[in-house]
């Protein structure tokens with residue numbers, strides 16, 4: 001397997017993963033939604049995922065960003081700036 005084929009296979013696999021499962025496990029709280037404070041060890045709501053335990057994958061976030069740019073560039077706007 002050539003390196004280019006391996007990289008292409010990995011990219012297609014990651015794109016399929018981002019399409020099928022857009023949310024991954026929060027690395028900060030490990031899907032519990034809360035984690036202990038550093039000094040007091042009291043459980044607080046996770047700020048990374050806002051307590052949901054899930055985070056949007058980087059590939060999906062990039063896709064959403066590019067899709068929003070494409071939508072904004074191709075959608076007709078009215079005089080006050082709101083899209084139709």
Ligand SMILES: [Zn+2]
Nearest residue numbers: 026029046049
């Ligand atoms: Zn979290």
